[in-house]
Amino acid sequence: MLDYSEFLNMVPEIVLTAALLIVFIADFCCPRLGKERVGTLSTIASVMLAVTGVVSAVIEPSTAFGGFYVASEAANVMKVILSFGSLIVAVMAYPWLQKCAANLAGEFYMLLIATLLGMFFMMSSGNFLLFFLGLETASVPLACMVAFDKWKKNSAEGAAKYILVATFSSGVMLYGLSFVYAATGSLYFDQVYNGLFSGGPADADSCGLPANALAIMGMVFFFSGLGFKISLVPFHFWTADTYQGAPTPVTGYLSVISKGAAALTLAIILLKVFQPLVYYWEYLLDIVIVLSITVANLFAIRQSELKRFMAFSSISQAGYVMLAVLGNGPTGVAALTYYVLVYIVANMAVFTIINVVEHNNGGRTDMAAYNGFYQTNPKLAFLMTLALFSLGGIPPFAGMFSKFFVFMAAAQQGSFAAYFVVFIALLNTVISLYYYLLIVKAMYITKTDTPLPTFQSDLHTRIALAVCTVGVALFGVCSCIYEWIAAAGI
Amino acid sequence: MSILSVFVLIPALMLLGLWLAKSLNQVRGVMVTGASCLLALSIWLTIYFIQERAAGNTAEMLLTYSTPWFKPLNIAYSVGVDGISVVMLLLSSIIVFTGTFASWQLKPLTKEYFLWFTLLSTGVFGFFISTDLFTMFMFYEVALIPMYLLIGVWGSGHKEYSAMKLTLMLMGGSALLILGLLGIYFFNGQYSGHYTFELTEIAAAHAIPGDIQNVFFPFIFIGFGVLGALFPFHTWSPDGHASAPTAVSMLHAGVLMKLGGYGCFRVAMYLLPEAAQDLSWIFLILTTISVVYGALSACVQTDLKYINAYSSVSHCGLVLFALLMMSQTAVTGAVLQMLSHGLMTALFFALIGMIYGRTHTRDIRELAGLMKIMPFLAVGYVIAGLANLGLPGFSGFIAEMTIFVGSFGAKPMVGDPNDSFRMVATIIACMSIVVTAVYILRVVGKILYGEVENKHFLELTDATWDERVAVVCLIFCVAGLGSFPFWVSDIISPAAGTILQSIGVM
Numbered sequence: 004m005l006d007y008s009e010f011l012n013m014v015p016e017i018v019l020t021a022a023l024l025i026v027f028i029a030d031f032c033c034p035r036l037g038k039e040r041v042g043t044l045s046t047i048a049s050v051m052l053a054v055t056g057v058v059s060a061v062i063e064p065s066t067a068f069g070g071f072y073v074a075s076e077a078a079n080v081m082k083v084i085l086s087f088g089s090l091i092v093a094v095m096a097y098p099w100l101q102k103c104a105a106n107l108a109g110e111f112y113m114l115l116i117a118t119l120l121g122m123f124f125m126m127s128s129g130n131f132l133l134f135f136l137g138l139e140t141a142s143v144p145l146a147c148m149v150a151f152d153k154w155k156k157n158s159a160e161g162a163a164k165y166i167l168v169a170t171f172s173s174g175v176m177l178y179g180l181s182f183v184y185a186a187t188g189s190l191y192f193d194q195v196y197n198g199l200f201s202g203g204p205a206d207a208d209s210c211g212l213p214a215n216a217l218a219i220m221g222m223v224f225f226f227s228g229l230g231f232k233i234s235l236v237p238f239h240f241w242t243a244d245t246y247q248g249a250p251t252p253v254t255g256y257l258s259v260i261s262k263g264a265a266a267l268t269l270a271i272i273l274l275k276v277f278q279p280l281v282y283y284w285e286y287l288l289d290i291v292i293v294l295s296i297t298v299a300n301l302f303a304i305r306q307s308e309l310k311r312f313m314a315f316s317s318i319s320q321a322g323y324v325m326l327a328v329l330g331n332g333p334t335g336v337a338a339l340t341y342y343v344l345v346y347i348v349a350n351m352a353v354f355t356i357i358n359v360v361e362h363n364n365g366g367r368t369d370m371a372a373y374n375g376f377y378q379t380n381p382k383l384a385f386l387m388t389l390a391l392f393s394l395g396g397i398p399p400f401a402g403m404f405s406k407f408f409v410f411m412a413a414a415q416q417g418s419f420a421a422y423f424v425v426f427i428a429l430l431n432t433v434i435s436l437y438y439y440l441l442i443v444k445a446m447y448i449t450k451t452d453t454p455l456p457t458f459q460s461d462l463h464t465r466i467a468l469a470v471c472t473v474g475v476a477l478f479g480v481c482s483c484i485y486e487w488i489a490a491a492g493i
Numbered sequence: 494m495s496i497l498s499v500f501v502l503i504p505a506l507m508l509l510g511l512w513l514a515k516s517l518n519q520v521r522g523v524m525v526t527g528a529s530c531l532l533a534l535s536i537w538l539t540i541y542f543i544q545e546r547a548a549g550n551t552a553e554m555l556l557t558y559s560t561p562w563f564k565p566l567n568i569a570y571s572v573g574v575d576g577i578s579v580v581m582l583l584l585s586s587i588i589v590f591t592g593t594f595a596s597w598q599l600k601p602l603t604k605e606y607f608l609w610f611t612l613l614s615t616g617v618f619g620f621f622i623s624t625d626l627f628t629m630f631m632f633y634e635v636a637l638i639p640m641y642l643l644i645g646v647w648g649s650g651h652k653e654y655s656a657m658k659l660t661l662m663l664m665g666g667s668a669l670l671i672l673g674l675l676g677i678y679f680f681n682g683q684y685s686g687h688y689t690f691e692l693t694e695i696a697a698a699h700a701i702p703g704d705i706q707n708v709f710f711p712f713i714f715i716g717f718g719v720l721g722a723l724f725p726f727h728t729w730s731p732d733g734h735a736s737a738p739t740a741v742s743m744l745h746a747g748v749l750m751k752l753g754g755y756g757c758f759r760v761a762m763y764l765l766p767e768a769a770q771d772l773s774w775i776f777l778i779l780t781t782i783s784v785v786y787g788a789l790s791a792c793v794q795t796d797l798k799y800i801n802a803y804s805s806v807s808h809c810g811l812v813l814f815a816l817l818m819m820s821q822t823a824v825t826g827a828v829l830q831m832l833s834h835g836l837m838t839a840l841f842f843a844l845i846g847m848i849y850g851r852t853h854t855r856d857i858r859e860l861a862g863l864m865k866i867m868p869f870l871a872v873g874y875v876i877a878g879l880a881n882l883g884l885p886g887f888s889g890f891i892a893e894m895t896i897f898v899g900s901f902g903a904k905p906m907v908g909d910p911n912d913s914f915r916m917v918a919t920i921i922a923c924m925s926i927v928v929t930a931v932y933i934l935r936v937v938g939k940i941l942y943g944e945v946e947n948k949h950f951l952e953l954t955d956a957t958w959d960e961r962v963a964v965v966c967l968i969f970c971v972a973g974l975g976s977f978p979f980w981v982s983d984i985i986s987p988a989a990g991t992i993l994q995s996i997g998v999m
Contacts, residue, residue, distance in 0.1 A: 436660070486565060
């Protein structure tokens with residue numbers, strides 16, 4: 004007999020479902036083509052996301068349905084952060100919605116909340132089934148969001164690529180999960196852990212044990228499946244086209260929120276479930292991190308289209324995020340969560356600016372459009388510079404702190420391989436700084452006869468930018484943010 | 494709350510003031526007020542420090558203060574000064590003060606220029622007061638990145654190339670540095686059981702085994718050495734200096750390059766003493782090359798700024814050279830050299846900037862007879878030149894004399910190839926003195942004396958009041974340090990001794 008009161012343990016998800024319904028009703032109630040329609044809906048969605056964030060921040064860790072649903076402290080902290088990030092997306096999407104999709108604003112916000120709901124379930128799953136459900140709930144609405152500018156060829160193409168890759172990677176992952184089930188006889192995280200562990204801890208000596216071989220294969224397939232979602236090299240081929248084709252707010256959402264959720268889930272599952280296989284996944288991670296960071300950085304240098312450029316930058320940032328998992332402990336998870344938070348504010352600042360520039364200048368997103376940007380729009384250029392410095396890891400902005408902490412988390416492991424990966428990642432920070440500085444150079448130094456004309460950004464953009472800039476400036480220096488995250492543990 | 498934090502607080506307030514400033518006069522007002530406060534504070538600090546020492550306070554660091562910052566990671570905001578940091582702070586505030594006047598006329602985007610300029614100074618001051626490795630490193634990077642925009646936007650010549658090259662090379666250095674810091678943190682924690690970023694605690698624990706020290710020492714020494722123009726990582730320096738606007742060159746050669754030497758000594762050698770003794774001979778060879786190669790390169794340059802940039806490579810090489818000798822006299826000389834080189838080079842770059850601002854060329858083949866046209870600047874240039882080649886009475890002589898005396902008598906270290914290695918290196922490095930005289934006198938003779946070839950130059954004017962302030966201040970300091978060296982070396986020498994004792998070579 005199902006105990007319905009157990010639903011009450013899933014407070015953030017319930018609030019988010021309520022948000023979904025409220026936006027749905029509001030969408031009906033708003034006059035169909037009223038002038039304030041987008042503004043009203045955006046306000047409602049933002050308020051509901053803020054409420055979700057606050058609720059996630061105050062509730063205690065909980066479980067429901069016999070360990071099917073496990074909201075750990077780390078997951079709750081991540082929920083706060085992702086609600087906060089989605090809030091920024093909801094606000095900054097305003098100019099785009101107003102211009103391109105005013106009558107579809109309700110749908111956009113519903114999809115946004117629905118995919119966030121999927122991520123919440125994914126992060127607080129205690130069973131691979133719920134994890135998979137959450138993942139799909141997150142993926143399908145996201146594909147619709149990518150295709151939102153459906154009259155643009157790019158957007159449709161990006162969505163097609165995204166949905167194909169998403170289903171393919173889900174297939175790979177399910178295949179892997181079936182191996183895990185075969186090896187351990189369960190899909191519950193703790194039982195899988197025990198099942199793997201009873202085969203003896205896997206280390207150099209037990210390499211190739213038949214009992215473990217299935218589980219190892221399952222783990223590798225599972226890893227590849229999530230690797231697609233986080234867009235780690237070599238699973239990154241969809242990223243650039245999808246990012247370029249998607250509407251800019253959706254690109255921002257893809258690059259920070261969905262990536263952050265998937266990264267945390269992967270970290271938690273690797274640390275909690277596949278811990279007995281640590282010997283194997285550590286090497287897997289070493290290779291994938293080095294590849295992600297290096298390959299993406301080298302590709303990013305050659306991009307002249309800003310959204311493609313940010314796509315490669317986000318692949319390399321994903322590599323840095325995974326660096327934290329190498330630490331194999333609570334410090335690593337804290338560093339990962341903190342990295343995601345800092346990455347959200349910096350990246351959303353960049354995307355907000357790309358978005359507002361795009362909608363004031365006939366859809367231009369190429370890098371040459373930013374030549375001489377400082378002369379005509381000094382404030383936006385300055386904020387963009389701060390955000391890029393943060394992405395490049397320059398103090399006193401938050402990015403340097405988050406980078407340093409993931410390096411610390413990785414080096415904590417103490418092996419030669421870990422130091423080597425950190426070293427490669429460090430050298431790559433120099434390369435990444437080079438291409439971030441290319442944009443700074445375009446804005447400040449390159450002379451042009453036809454800079455973008457001066458324009459006034461709207462209120463929503465300003466709010467989003469103000470929030471992001473405060474984050475970029477203070478999330479590092481104010482240690483309380485990190486301490487709050489670190490207090491959560493795994 | 495220590496008074497030292499004010500060194501960071503003032504630039505932070507200056508940033509706020511600049512952000513709010515509406516007119517050019519307000520910007521200048523903020524800069525002059527802030528820079529004067531910093532100068533006054535550092536003079537007060539020097540006097541206070543001398544008095545405390547005279548009163549018998551022998552603590553290694555004075556005015557210490559520490560508060561946890563990122564508690565779960567054992568990162569703290571800790572400050573404290575010893576004799577070496579005191580003189581470095583004094584130097585920095587002098588350069589910032591004179592740099593403000595040297596960029597008085599700068600256009601366009603004056604406000605933005607001073608914003609980045611002040612951010613750079615924040616980093617420099619923060620670096621010298623920090624005693625926590627993480628905080629120190631953070632300030633170090635704060636000081637580096639404004640250079641990109643300062644050179645890229647307000648520079649001249651191949652400014653985009655130089656700015657990018659400089660930024661990437663210095664950031665490459667700091668990437669090595671992070672790895673070294675992580676190594677020190679984790680291995681010190683592992684062997685001493687106490688994870689900390691605190692400099693003095695790590696040095697006191699002395700827990701890291703020698704072979705691990707040998708792994709991380711090159712990372713840190715090269716990481717800081719890039720900024721200290723260590724051969725072969727010095728190539729950013731000539732291009733960067735040549736393209737930078739005047740005050741940035743001053744700040745750069747005057748202060749920023751000192752961060753390198755200071756860091757090498759304070760972090761690499763202080764925290765990894767065994768490795769310093771084992772490996773110093775390798776870096777001694779590199780620094781000897783820096784010294785001689787820099788001086789020889791300066792002889793064949795035709796651009797005034799390139800000449801000085803290579804001369805800086807040579808002189809900064811001498812700083813690292815003397816530090817690696819690890820004798821109290823040589824290290825005292827090294828710090829004196831940092832001070833002296835900072836002041837002299839700032840003076841040089843200020844004068845070159847002023848000359849360039851009038852003649853619009855820095856090519857020595859096109860300049861001649863400036864003594865008749867702009868006597869004030871020309872006399873300043875002669876003084877800077879004589880100080881640079883080590884004329885007694887100026888700071889250069891004191892510093893180089895101390896360095897060579899200390900180095901010649903330095904004890905051989907365990908890692909040295911043979912016992913006379915340090916003497917041979919000293920003798921080779923000494924040759925740079927002669928070469929310095931060659932390139933300085935060549936330039937002075939060529940550009941200041943002789944007939945005026947370009948008739949347009951005859952209409953040029955001498956220095957304006959703001960330029961005179963900058964030049965007179967710096968000449969006063971150079972001559973003051975040269976005439977009364979002992980009050981400074983008395984501050985430095987005990988601090989150097991303390992660190993060398995901790996390294997175990999005294």
